[in-house]
Amino acid sequence: MKRRIELSAHADASLIAWANMSESQQKQKGTGGGQGEGGAAAEGGKKLAKKGEALKEEMDALMDEIDEVLEENAEEFVKNYVQRGGE
Amino acid sequence: MAIPKVMGTEIEYGITVKNDRDFDPISSCVLLVNAYREERAAKILWDYDQENPLADARGFQVDGEKYTPNQQENIARNKTLENGARYYVDHAHPEYSCPEVTNPRDLVVHEKAGERIVEISRREASALLPEGMEMLIHKNNSDHKGNSYGSHENYLMDRRTSFKQIVEHLMPFFVSRQVYSGAGKVGSENRGQRCDYQLSQRADFFETEVALDTMVKRPIINTRDEPHADREKYRRLHVIVGDANMSEYTIWLRQGTTAIVLSMIEDGAIGRDLSLRDPVRAIKDVSHDPSLGCAVELQNGKRLTAVQLQAEYLELAERYAAGRQLEPWAGEVLVEWARVLSALERDPLELADRIDWIAKRVMIESFMQRKGLDWDSPQVQMLDLQYHDLRPEKGLYYLLERQGQVRRIVTDAEITKAVTEPPEDTRAYFRGHCLKRYGDQVFGVNWDSISFGIGDEPIKRVLMAEPLKGSKAHVAELLLRSKDAAELVKNLRA
Numbered sequence: 225m226k227r228r229i230e231l232s233a234h235a236d237a238s239l240i241a242w243a244n245m246s247e248s249q250q251k252q253k254g255t256g257g258g259q260g261e262g263g264a265a266a267e268g269g270k271k272l273a274k275k276g277e278a279l280k281e282e283m284d285a286l287m288d289e290i291d292e293v294l295e296e297n298a299e300e301f302v303k304n305y306v307q308r309g310g311e
Numbered sequence: 312m313a314i315p316k317v318m319g320t321e322i323e324y325g326i327t328v329k330n331d332r333d334f335d336p337i338s339s340c341v342l343l344v345n346a347y348r349e350e351r352a353a354k355i356l357w358d359y360d361q362e363n364p365l366a367d368a369r370g371f372q373v374d375g376e377k378y379t380p381n382q383q384e385n386i387a388r389n390k391t392l393e394n395g396a397r398y399y400v401d402h403a404h405p406e407y408s409c410p411e412v413t414n415p416r417d418l419v420v421h422e423k424a425g426e427r428i429v430e431i432s433r434r435e436a437s438a439l440l441p442e443g444m445e446m447l448i449h450k451n452n453s454d455h456k457g458n459s460y461g462s463h464e465n466y467l468m469d470r471r472t473s474f475k476q477i478v479e480h481l482m483p484f485f486v487s488r489q490v491y492s493g494a495g496k497v498g499s500e501n502r503g504q505r506c507d508y509q510l511s512q513r514a515d516f517f518e519t520e521v522a523l524d525t526m527v528k529r530p531i532i533n534t535r536d537e538p539h540a541d542r543e544k545y546r547r548l549h550v551i552v553g554d555a556n557m558s559e560y561t562i563w564l565r566q567g568t569t570a571i572v573l574s575m576i577e578d579g580a581i582g583r584d585l586s587l588r589d590p591v592r593a594i595k596d597v598s599h600d601p602s603l604g605c606a607v608e609l610q611n612g613k614r615l616t617a618v619q620l621q622a623e624y625l626e627l628a629e630r631y632a633a634g635r636q637l638e639p640w641a642g643e644v645l646v647e648w649a650r651v652l653s654a655l656e657r658d659p660l661e662l663a664d665r666i667d668w669i670a671k672r673v674m675i676e677s678f679m680q681r682k683g684l685d686w687d688s689p690q691v692q693m694l695d696l697q698y699h700d701l702r703p704e705k706g707l708y709y710l711l712e713r714q715g716q717v718r719r720i721v722t723d724a725e726i727t728k729a730v731t732e733p734p735e736d737t738r739a740y741f742r743g744h745c746l747k748r749y750g751d752q753v754f755g756v757n758w759d760s761i762s763f764g765i766g767d768e769p770i771k772r773v774l775m776a777e778p779l780k781g782s783k784a785h786v787a788e789l790l791l792r793s794k795d796a797a798e799l800v801k802n803l804r805a
Contacts, residue, residue: 286714287681290674290694293705298693301329302455305696308336308403310323310460311525311551 313574314545315638317467317737317778318566319411320422322555323404323460324429325449325699328440336403339436339446341387343405346435347428349393355750356382357389357399358757358772361539367523368474368536368546391756393746394731395739396421398428404460405429405448410739411758411778414640415566417734419559420721424729426450430701431730450555451699452512455692457500459516461525462555466548466570467540467778472577477548478521478532480576483585483609484569484624485531485552486594487617489514490603491651492565494554495668497675497686497695499599506599507686508675510668512554514598520590525551531590539758541776548573552594557699557708559720560665564651567644571628571637580631585623586610601672603655618655625649665718670711671698741781744790745799752796763796771800 295301326343328334359380365373380388388400395410407425412418429448437446453459468477493510503515522530535549550569556562575581586609587593593607597617606614615623625648631637632645654661663673675694678684684691700706711717733743738759745761746753754764755772762772775781793799 283677286710286716287678289710289714290678290707291682293697293707293710294690295693295697295705299689302689302692302696305325305327305454306456307325307327307454307458307460309458309526310402310404311463311529 313577314467314469315413315779316570316573317411317413318415318418318570319409319465320418320566321406321408321461321463321465322422322425322450323401323406323462324555324701325451325454325460326403326405327447327449329445329447331440331444337400340400340403340405342439343429343432343436343446343448344390344398344400345387346439347390347398347432348435349390349746354386355389355391355746355753356385356755357391357397358755358760358762359385361757361760363537364535365523366536368534369521373523391742391746391753392428393733393743393750394421394424394729395733395737395743396425396428397756397758398425398432410733410743411737412734412739413736413779414638415563415570415644416640416720418566419562420725420729421734422562423559423721423726426701427726427730430703433701448701449696449699450557450701451494451696452555453496453500453516455496455498455500455695459501459513459529461513461551462553464550464553464566464569466550466573468546468548468573469577470538470542470544470546472546474534474546476576476579477573479586480581481532481572482520482590483587483620484572485550486587486590486597486607487620487624488565488568489554489594489598489668490617490621490655491568491662491666492553492556492561493598493666493668494556494561494699495671495695497692503595504599508601508672509598510601511594511598513552514594517552517591517594531594540778545778554667555699556667558665558667558670558717560647560718561667563720564644564647567640568624568628568648571631571641571644572624574637575628575631578631581624581627583623583627584609584611585620601659601668603659618652621648622652625652664716667708670708670717671695674698674707674711735783736779738775738778738781740783741775741786741790744786745796748790748793749796749799763800765797765800771796773800773803 326336326339328339365375367373390398392398397408399406407429409421409425412421433446433448489511494512496509496512499506499515501515516529517531518528519530521532521534523534525533531552533549533551538545538547588608588610596605596607603616603618606616608614628645659669662669675691678694679691698707703709733739742761752763752765754770755762759775760772762770764770789802793802
């Protein structure tokens with residue numbers, strides 16, 4: 225029985241999670257001074273939209289890279305991956 | 312007063328050889344471990360005289376065959392490294408036991424150095440395989456077919472603390488800490504209830520509350536009583552319930568919170584009964600519910616979610632910390648513990664950059680959405696597996712790390728250093744530097760001893776019953792003025 229994933233709340237939230245992360249990383253990197261807070265508010269909307277786009281691109285790039293390195297014969301690999309119990 | 316929480320981890324890795332129809336795990340492990348070349352490690356024995364895995368913390372000795380390999384087999388299966396670690400073949404898995412450290416941050420450094428060492432030997436071993444084959448190593452805990460292998464944590468504890476107290480206060484903590492320490496797993500196994508995704512790699516495998524076993528009928532709390540130190544003073548709590556974590560932050564938080572709770576138990580600071588009605592069932596229920604909404608029943612009839620249970624421990628820990636001087640690393644752990652619990656209450660996805668099960672889930676769901684895959688797809692299982700792949704260019708955790716998507720706790724330089732240098736503040740310093748300086752004369756090693764073969768004299772065994780002695784501060788000068796092992800032994804006796 226296959227259950228197809230819709231554009232679910234989770235999937236959206238995932239994007240937001242990555243987005244939040246990148247945002248906080250940008251904050252961490254800091255801007256070493258310069259622009260004041262005043263101008264930022266006016267530009268807020270535009271910046272946000274831009275950021276959204278940038279994040280989507282970043283996300284796409286990441287997924288592309290995962291796609292590239294992911295084992296090609298996943299089905300066979302997963303089937304043959306058998307370990308002995310341990311400890 | 313709680314004693315310093317000297318700690319270490321033992322990681323069993325998954326091993327396979329791609330395109331090898333006759334793959335044999337044991338000979339592959341031997342090939343792997345011996346592919347790691349440290350000049351002097353080649354002829355040193357692991358000292359099984361000092362081992363006693365059948366002693367039970369509840370006070371009895373279990374019948375059974377103690378494993379002691381012959382000399383040749385011993386050398387082929389055991390490598391003691393100059394960084395103070397043990398790298399060896401345990402049954403059908405390669406295992407890396409990091410050197411003893413004194414804090415969660417150093418633990419991250421040394422556990423990560425272990426990943427590097429295994430990866431270096433994987434590459435060397437792969438080069439020796441026939442064309443078209445490649446050895447692959449995964450830092451995970453299951454093959455998704457019902458076979459599990461462990462990643463164990465060890466913490467030094469005061470022998471005076473009764474084991475009963477440890478069991479009582481630790482059980483609810485272990486059942487609930489997976490909300491931040493789980494490595495994440497697609498699906499369930501070992502006759503577990505069907506689920507798409509769960510917090511822990513290991514939860515499906517726990518079948519009993521307390522026991523000595525590790526391979527069958529696994530217990531949430533393991534009773535192995537093998538202190539590898541002065542047994543009058545210490546016990547080594549051997550924790551088998553954890554997952555093999557990739558995220559540095561997850562490893563750090565797991566070690567830190569656990570060590571704090573153990574100190575609280577030693578100091579009798581958990582004056583609240585959080586005992587669960589059915590811990591074995593609860594550990595699975597919690598793992599199988601990534602929404603974190605599942606409440607588990609306490610003995611007193613109350614129902615709490617795992618996050619709420621953790622919040623109880625945190626509150627007790629904050630109160631405990633207020634009245635005393637804790638170890639220097641503990642303050643930061645308490646701050647992050649609180650942050651993580653409130654983020655888990657609010658929205659776990661906020662932690663996608665630091666908690667393994669969340670990072671893995673976000674990655675998988677994003678990929679599923681893009682490709683229109685469902686949870687049963689082999690590619691989804693592959694993503695799960697490959698998150699733990701040790702190849703830097705293929706491992707998906709490392710990919711996230713490279714892309715700046717996960718938070719680091721330590722630096723690459725620190726990890727590289729720990730590949731060859733022992734920690735400076737435990738007896739691992741003495742062990743490692745004896746190997747560096749007198750490697751040719753080292754006959755055998757165990758955690759609490761090192762023995763020297765000097766000419767034709769009887770073997771000289773130096774005991775190290777105190778995990779915090781043998782540090783750089785204690786022995787650097789002694790090592791400096793002992794130009795060979797004979798002088799070292801003479802100077803130790805003087």
